[in-house]
Every structure is written in structure tokens, then in C-alpha cells.
Amino acid sequence: xxxxxxxxxxxxxxxxxxxxxxxxxxxxxxxxxxxxxxxxxxxxxxxxxxxxxxxxxxxxxxxxxxxxxxxxxxxxxxxxxxxxxxxxxxxxxxxxxxxx
DNA sequence: CCCATGACTAATT
DNA sequence: AAATTAGCCATGG
Numbered sequence: 001x002x003x004x005x006x007x008x009x010x011x012x013x014x015x016x017x018x019x020x021x022x023x024x025x026x027x028x029x030x031x032x033x034x035x036x037x038x039x040x041x042x043x044x045x046x047x048x049x050x051x052x053x054x055x056x057x058x059x060x061x062x063x064x065x066x067x068x069x070x071x072x073x074x075x076x077x078x079x080x081x082x083x084x085x086x087x088x089x090x091x092x093x094x095x096x097x098x099x100x
Numbered sequence: 101c102c103c104a105t106g107a108c109t110a111a112t113t
Numbered sequence: 114a115a116a117t118t119a120g121c122c123a124t125g126g
Contacts, residue, residue: 003123022108032121033108039123041107056108063107071107 003031007039014053017079018096019087023057033057041065053078055097059090 006029014020022033029036040051043065052074056062061082064071072082081088090097 026108026121031123034106034120035108035122035124037107038105039107042124043107051107054107058109061107065107068107 003029003035004039004042007036008043008049008051011040011049011051011054014050014096016050019053019055019075019080020096021055021057022062024095025054037063055087059086061085061087 007025010025010028011020022036025036026033036054040054041063043049043051052064052071054062061068061071061075068085072085075082075087087097
């Protein structure tokens, strides 16, 4: 199974209004955050796959194929609160970052 | 096969 | 607190 496919399979599991970091994805896939990011950057279906729910480990939103503006807009639309490109309530150790 | 390139991170300055 | 630096690993040339 291709690496990118493994990444996307995980990404689709992220619930609405929540976010996962590149790092956590990488750990789960025994890879590196950079490799994960690269896989998402070449995401063939930026609409179908919710890759906007993958953020940086420091709480900043990180990049997006269609631009940060769009990424933030999508997250906000799902109820995620963001200030200065940074997610709020980014302080828990649960599997997914709970926001809202 | 070798090398450069990132939607990144952690440690250091 | 912001900027640099050194690792990271899948991918494409």
C-alpha cells in the first residue's frame, strides 16, 4: 500500500471540529512529519479528503494546498476557533485535539 | 543510485 | 520570544 494512501486513510478518520498534528500522524505511520506533509501536499482530492484538519504541533495551522486562508476558513466553518493562525484550546493529550 | 526538495519539529542561539 | 539549525523521510529527477 502506498504511503500516501496510508496517510489519507488516517486523515479521513478525523472528526469534524477536531484536528490532528502532522507529528502524531507520522508517529502512527512510523514516518516523519515532513513525509506526511509531503503526502498531503500532493493530495489528489483536496476537497474529498479533510486534510485541512491536520495542523502543526505548535498549534499553528500550517500549510494547505489551496492556501492558509482557505484552510482557516474551512476549520472555522467547522467550529474550530483560531487566532493569529493558531488554534485555541490546543492543550490536551487526547488522540484528537478537541476544539469548539 | 544520488541528490534536492518540502503543507514539519525540537533544540539552540 | 523570534530566528536559525540540524534532523527527518517519501518522492521525483
